[in-house]
């Protein structure tokens with residue numbers, strides 16, 4: 001079932017990569033995803049397979065041992081993986097964002113130190129902005145870093161770290177007043193720290209505790225955690241880019257490519273929901289014929305497929321714009337907003353097509369129904385996307401004179 005979500009103009013290499021990933025998803029992910037998800041089990045075997053395919057280094061430059069591929073290739077792979085199981089795409093997403101931030105903003109020493117091992121999946125990345133009291137309003141961050149000789153001492157509590165337990169490198173955003181006197185704009189007094197740690201839970205490094213997994217309604221398998229810093233000492237050479245006060249911009253840059261990634265996940269989950277819906281509709285009979293032959297159900301399928309196509313086109317457009325070196329915040333915001341809303345709607349329609357069986361844990365759509373809402377929240381809620389889109393539109397369409 002590959003009629004939908006085609007992408008024109010791909011190179012032979014891109015097509016080959018996508019074919020390999022699609023086969024991996026069909027063979028290694030889809031058959032086990034729902035069972036693992038119900039047990040909230042980390043998909044170690046799948047992660048090992050992704051490592052072998054080189055997916056942890058997909059966008060890391062070749063000079064550091066990665067495949068040096070574009071954002072478009074990455075997003076199309078994410079779409080395929082999310083079609084199999086959204087949680088697996090979550091495992092590579094934070095890694096990809098941290099590698100991207102290092103590539104764009106890291107010092108040469110930081111790139112040499114981390115990127116080759118990140119390309120192999122030996123070092124695994126997570127990023128941490130959110131706190132118990134804030135998510136959308138990043139400028140309100142309270143976690144604090146204070147300079148002490150050649151080190152910084154970090155204190156504070158972070159919330160909602162995807163891959164918080166399994167990662168070994170966390171990009172942590174803190175307020176750092178050094179060199180930024182009182183009264184400095186909040187976004188100019190933030191710094192990203194590259195925090196290395198052991199995987200696992202409990203005290204994973206002196207002064208750093210990962211308490212345990214947060215119990216979630218969906219998006220299971222991948223670990224989401226808190227992070228507590230209590231006198232955590234980080235050497236000054238682990239300030240991303242070697243300069244304090246740049247953290248807010250670095251994180252926003254990371255989240256911007258992350259938005260294309262979330263859009264791609266929405267596309268993948270919506271595609272799978274459509275596949276499940278169109279298949280079930282041809283098997284279930286009511287009033288003497290398959291429900292697919294009732295016009296009301298055909299209309300649903302038509303709407304679902306149209307949404308899958310529209311979301312895919314916007315996601316591809318946003319990725320291509322970034323790859324061309326242009327600013328893509330407007331396109332990424334629109335793609336993320338539309339793909340996550342459409343994903344929720346397509347999943348709900350597939351759920352309705354399943355009738356009562358959609359409510360049974362035996363059917364895959366039950367899992368998708370619990371997964372889709374996460375996309376409305378992660379990497380900025382719908383309201384935040386609309387704020388970004390609205391501001392950019394007013395810049396572009398400012399009245400003259």
Ligand SMILES: Cc1cc2nc3c(=O)[nH]c(=O)nc-3n(C[C@H](O)[C@H](O)[C@H](O)COP(=O)(O)OP(=O)(O)OC[C@H]3O[C@@H](n4cnc5c(N)ncnc54)[C@H](O)[C@@H]3O)c2cc1C
Nearest residue numbers: 127128129130134135136137160161162378379380381383
């Ligand atoms: C499963 C999961 C994984 C996550 N992973 C990570 C991660 O790896 N790293 C990380 O740093 N964070 C992560 N997050 C956090 C996520 O980014 C935040 O939850 C998200 O940004 C929303 O923040 P909040 O939950 O504090 O909601 P709030 O900011 O409190 O918002 C609550 C509601 O108010 C609305 N709202 C807020 N401000 C405005 C406004 N100005 N105008 C209109 N409406 C507004 C929001 O849209 C929302 O509907 C994760 C979250 C989840 C659920």
